Amino acid sequence: MTILLSDPPARASGPRLDVDLAAVADNTRLIAARTAGSLMAVVKADGFGHGALDVARTALAHGATWLGVTSLAEARPLRDAGIDAPLLSWLNPVDADFAEAVRRRVDVAVPDLEHLAAVAAAPGLARIHLHVDAGMARDGAAPVAWPRLCRAARRAEQRGEVEVVGLMGHLGCADDPEDACNDLGRSRFAWALESSRACGLRPSERHLAATAATLTDPRTHHTMSRVGAGLVGIDPSRTTRLRSAMTLTAPLVSVRRAAAGTAVGYRHTHRVAVSTYLGLVPLGYADGLPRQASGRAEVQHRGRRRPVVGLISMDQAVVDLGPEGGEPGESVTVFGPGDGGEPTVAEWAEWAGTLEHEIVTGLGRRVARTVHAVPHLRSVR
Secondary structure (H helix, E strand, O other), X not given: OOXXXXXXXXXXXXXXXXXXXXXXXXXXXXXXXXXXXXXXXXXXXXXXXXXXXXXXXXXXXXXXXXXXXXXXXXXXXXXXXXXXXXXXXXXXXXXXOHHHHHHOOOXXXXXXXXXXXXXXXXXXXXEEEEEEOOOOOOOOEOHHHHHHHHXXXXXXXXXXXXXXXXXXXXXXXXXXXXXXHHHHHHHHHHHHHHHHXXXXXXXXXXXXXXXXXXXXXXXXXXXXXXXXXXXXXXXXXXXXXOOOOEEEEEEOOEEEEEOOOOEEOHHHOEEOOOOEEEEEEOOOHHHOOOHHHOOOOEEEEOOEEEEEEOOOOOOOXXXXXXXXXXXXXXXXXXXXXXXXXXXXHHHXXXXXXXXXXXXXXXXXXXXXXXXXXXXXXXXXX
């Protein structure tokens, strides 16, 4: 049974993205069973393009106990929808509305003294997770600044301004479990925890692992793991078979016969070698098909792989349908789980020289969405 959890498609005969929440449920159960601690479902970037509310509710019903987002803006619709699970936001400017975070029971990450002062100034008791740079020189406090941040957080805690409930970090090379970068990340996180305790802090939640480390390195699990990509079927470490939750299809707008030598698309980057049929698909880079995949990508039509030829345009792409051709209105599968031989998100990422994450989060809103619910999914608050 298909239940529409999102707005009905504006163009039922146009491109369509199907989101399979049963796949999210299966992935959540599998990953939760592999963790040594609890599981935070990361639903940033609209649930990795799959719908934050739908992914959050599904994950919470199948093994996750926390939710994670980047900004307070991403946290707001989750609370507006009535979800009251523990929720962490870890990437906010120093002038963010931390009073709202306190009021709506959203934990926030604190990476430096400036953020600590801003959070502590908010009325009420703020729940914070101190964020240490575990070796990426990106987010989190640098090691040289960490002891001072811990001491300041302890003083703010003693004044009743904050409660330090967590300590977090992020690994830069977890997609390659053998990389020495991970040794640095683990040791720096252990040092950061020891330093915080030496200042009198007792964070109950300690989380370092994202999807790849959760699936490959139990030493990184601590009390909680943060998993986002894995929920929707992406394993950056390529060690675990997860279920892809997206299928993208589109109709053939038109079909034409093309003689040998016919040039296709902008700049004539492709010329037809032998007489064939060309199908026009109403999807392009404005919808999330990466232009960098031009000349390498494939779709599935009538159960067979067919190449995308010429440059992918803003709104359209051309497919070589071969001598059999096709009919306008017939569907092609751009990507899916791969169970029926169709291309996968991983293949599109390889063709474009990018990550699967970029493919699934880059799909445009012009594509109508159908969300397939998990049967008997209970209401999650």
